[in-house]
Amino acid sequence: MPIKSLDELKKIREEQQNKVNLRESGNLKDDTVEVMIGLATCGIAAGARETLNAIMDEINQQGLKNVRIVRVGCMGYCHSEPVVQVNAPEMEPVLYGNVSEEKGREIVRKHIMKKELLEDSVLIKSFNKA
Amino acid sequence: MSTYNSHILVCGGTGCVSLESQQLLDNLKAIVEEKGYGKETQVVRTGCFGFCGEGPIVKILPDNTVYVRVKPEDAREVVEEHIVKGRQVDRLLYKGEGDTAQNDRDMEFYKKQYRIALRNCGMIDPEDISEYIGFRGYEALGKALAEMTPEQVCATIKESGLRGRGGGGFPTGLKWDITRKVPGTEKYIICNADEGDPGAFMDRSILEGDPHSVLEAMAIGGYAIGANHGIIYIRAEYPLAIKRLQIAMNQAREFGLLGKDLFGSGFDFDIQIKLGAGAFVCGEETALIHSVEGKRGEPTRKPPFPSESGYREKPTCVNNVETYANIPPILLNGASWFNSIGTATSKGTKVFALAGKVNNVGLVEVPMGTTLREIIFDIGGGIRDGKKFKAVQTGGPSGGVITEADLDTPIDYESLKSIGSMMGSGGMIVMDEDNCMVDISKFYLEFTQDESCGKCTPCRVGTRRMFEILERITNGEGMEDDLHNLEQLARMIKDTALCGLGQTAPNPVLSTMKYFGHEYEAHIRDQHCATGSCKGLAKYFIVAEKCVGCTACARVCPVKCIEGKVKDAHVIDQSKCIKCGACFTACKFSAVIKP
Numbered sequence: 211m212p213i214k215s216l217d218e219l220k221k222i223r224e225e226q227q228n229k230v231n232l233r234e235s236g237n238l239k240d241d242t243v244e245v246m247i248g249l250a251t252c253g254i255a256a257g258a259r260e261t262l263n264a265i266m267d268e269i270n271q272q273g274l275k276n277v278r279i280v281r282v283g284c285m286g287y288c289h290s291e292p293v294v295q296v297n298a299p300e301m302e303p304v305l306y307g308n309v310s311e312e313k314g315r316e317i318v319r320k321h322i323m324k325k326e327l328l329e330d331s332v333l334i335k336s337f338n339k340a
Numbered sequence: 341m342s343t344y345n346s347h348i349l350v351c352g353g354t355g356c357v358s359l360e361s362q363q364l365l366d367n368l369k370a371i372v373e374e375k376g377y378g379k380e381t382q383v384v385r386t387g388c389f390g391f392c393g394e395g396p397i398v399k400i401l402p403d404n405t406v407y408v409r410v411k412p413e414d415a416r417e418v419v420e421e422h423i424v425k426g427r428q429v430d431r432l433l434y435k436g437e438g439d440t441a442q443n444d445r446d447m448e449f450y451k452k453q454y455r456i457a458l459r460n461c462g463m464i465d466p467e468d469i470s471e472y473i474g475f476r477g478y479e480a481l482g483k484a485l486a487e488m489t490p491e492q493v494c495a496t497i498k499e500s501g502l503r504g505r506g507g508g509g510f511p512t513g514l515k516w517d518i519t520r521k522v523p524g525t526e527k528y529i530i531c532n533a534d535e536g537d538p539g540a541f542m543d544r545s546i547l548e549g550d551p552h553s554v555l556e557a558m559a560i561g562g563y564a565i566g567a568n569h570g571i572i573y574i575r576a577e578y579p580l581a582i583k584r585l586q587i588a589m590n591q592a593r594e595f596g597l598l599g600k601d602l603f604g605s606g607f608d609f610d611i612q613i614k615l616g617a618g619a620f621v622c623g624e625e626t627a628l629i630h631s632v633e634g635k636r637g638e639p640t641r642k643p644p645f646p647s648e649s650g651y652r653e654k655p656t657c658v659n660n661v662e663t664y665a666n667i668p669p670i671l672l673n674g675a676s677w678f679n680s681i682g683t684a685t686s687k688g689t690k691v692f693a694l695a696g697k698v699n700n701v702g703l704v705e706v707p708m709g710t711t712l713r714e715i716i717f718d719i720g721g722g723i724r725d726g727k728k729f730k731a732v733q734t735g736g737p738s739g740g741v742i743t744e745a746d747l748d749t750p751i752d753y754e755s756l757k758s759i760g761s762m763m764g765s766g767g768m769i770v771m772d773e774d775n776c777m778v779d780i781s782k783f784y785l786e787f788t789q790d791e792s793c794g795k796c797t798p799c800r801v802g803t804r805r806m807f808e809i810l811e812r813i814t815n816g817e818g819m820e821d822d823l824h825n826l827e828q829l830a831r832m833i834k835d836t837a838l839c840g841l842g843q844t845a846p847n848p849v850l851s852t853m854k855y856f857g858h859e860y861e862a863h864i865r866d867q868h869c870a871t872g873s874c875k876g877l878a879k880y881f882i883v884a885e886k887c888v889g890c891t892a893c894a895r896v897c898p899v900k901c902i903e904g905k906v907k908d909a910h911v912i913d914q915s916k917c918i919k920c921g922a923c924f925t926a927c928k929f930s931a932v933i934k935p
Binding site: 219223225229233248262266280 | 464
């Protein structure tokens with residue numbers, strides 16, 4: 211299918227957008243939010259892969275560009291898997307437990323986008339006071 | 341379409357492919373499938389990451405983890421640990437000076453780099469046009485055709501300050517504008533991919549890692565100068581680059597980005613590939629054009645310049661691969677963006693192929709104005725094995741050596757010329773205390789006298805005579821007036837040779853004579869080569885006091901010229917010695933000394 215205008219080119223480009231965001235996420239900027247998801251055996255057994263996919267999907271749906279997802283190993287909270295930690299700029303890192311797919315989407319919409327904590331799911335609020 | 345949550349990027353550049361990265365890629369794909377992650381994890385072959393010294397390189401996104409020296413058999417561990425369990429494979433991380441770097445931001449190698457020409461290398465799959473389009477590919481061409489006149493395209497490139505990256509440094513926008521203004525309906529635009537400098541591989545890497553950027557830029561150039569036909573002149577020694585170019589051209593035609601009526605603008609443009617036999621002189625534009633025409637690859641006098649009478653005696657514009665790779669970002673981001681990078685006279689960035697006695701061998705792209713010290717010691721990680729830096733050669737056989745004293749010079753076209761070297765295409769060969777400078781200049785002269793096309797006498801005969809003198813000096817048969825003769829010959833060749841090859845061929849000799857004159861003198865007067873590189877001068881001795889009589893040297897000597905009893909000091913018979921240095925390497929007591 212030959213491309214006959216800039217708009218047609220842009221359409222193809224948009225189809226590739228998810229891929230581009232993921233690749234470019236390597237280039238951290240200052241306002242980048244880091245989302246760490248425990249993907250050890252315990253996490254996967256509890257559904258961390260589904261949570262990961264849901265979070266990524268939500269990020270793409272919301273069109274967020276400043277989020278970097280890092281898959282990490284076991285954080286030691288196997289009883290509360292899937293575990294998700296959010297490091298947002300100017301906020302203390304927060305650790306959430308029992309993050310289902312829906313909770314994952316909520317984290318994106320509330321914590322990342324509005325800087326509101328999901329109080330019910332918080333495992334650790336401040337790493338300094340632990 | 342499946343949504344991938346992670347990508348495994350595997351380097352598919354020639355350097356890494358020769359280290360079995362293709363097998364690694366296949367293994368990764370198979371194991372990802374086997375583990376049931378095929379819908380979540382995409383394995384992508386990309387172009388060169390530039391960190392060739394530590395290849396094959398694997399990068400995992402979004403974590404941004406960089407693994408180095410990954411072997412095909414490591415694939416299972418990478419997938420099972422990193423992808424399935426989310427644990428980094430520590431033993432495959434890059435261990436530089438001091439700390440282990442997890443990702444590219446921590447690596448000194450990438451910190452000072454700024455990638456424009458290499459922007460997509462190591463980022464996209466070069467054999468998939470949709471990935472290129474995803475990264476704003478062909479948007480610059482669309483923009484040029486839809487919103488700009490050819491005059492405006494030329495003006496933008498002129499304003500950006502982009503200069504030819506092949507070495508000459510002629511302003512690209514001006515070249516386009518001159519060719520545009522020459523009347524005629526039949527014009528040609530040529531891509532010079534005849535990368536001939538020993539040690540340079542930036543053009544190959546761009547073509548292998550991001551072929552579409554060159555195709556797009558050629559179409560833009562074609563539109564700007566009024567050419568409907570593009571030719572890529574590439575040496576047949578680059579099979580992978582040729583293959584990827586062909587794939588890219590076919591895909592571009594399918595998408596209507598090459599061929600008739602691009603973007604509905606009425607502008608037709610197509611490209612053909614012309615293979616060269618790999619002659620150094622064919623990097624010179626007039627020789628290149630003759631070779632494309634099927635004639636002998638010999639230069640002709642300029643003027644007339646190719647912009648007036650080039651391929652088939654029609655107006656022709658020849659630009660280098662790296663120059664083209666800079667074009668699309670300039671049109672997308674504007675001339676003032678490009679203009680803001682670099683020094684007063686040289687804008688943008690330059691890619692260098694870092695090679696020789698440096699820790700991080702590879703491809704680096706830095707803003708103009710970066711110092712050589714930053715490139716060699718910060719990005720390159722310093723000299724191998726803790727040896728002492730001696731000199732760096734830039735500009736290949738046309739350039740000169742740069743010593744410690746000039747390491748803090750900010751790099752641009754003019755500054756390098758002022759310290760007796762040149763930008764060249766970007767080869768950068770680092771030499772340490774073990775390199776003999778006479779031997780180095782002999783190496784370059786051997787190259788140029790071999791590559792001389794033979795058309796003009798100064799180059800054909802002159803470089804040969806210079807090589808003979810150098811050969812004599814390194815064999816210990818140097819004469820007192822050799823230095824004088826070398827210099828006179830050099831100046832004469834520079835002044836009278838027909839093309840750039842001959843005019844610059846004496847540069848390595850002149851610059852080593854200037855900075856390392858004492859080495860030449862030592863070779864001639866004292867028959868002494870301090871580094872032991874010149875076999876004709878080398879003399880190996882055994883220090884009797886240090887020798888414990890272990891017989892290690894006598895056992896490795898291939899010509900059995902070392903005599904001595906066990907536990908007695910050994911002696912080398914100089915008349916039989918072939919100066920192979922095996923005894924020097926074998927001795928554990930530093931009793932054998934060279935030269």
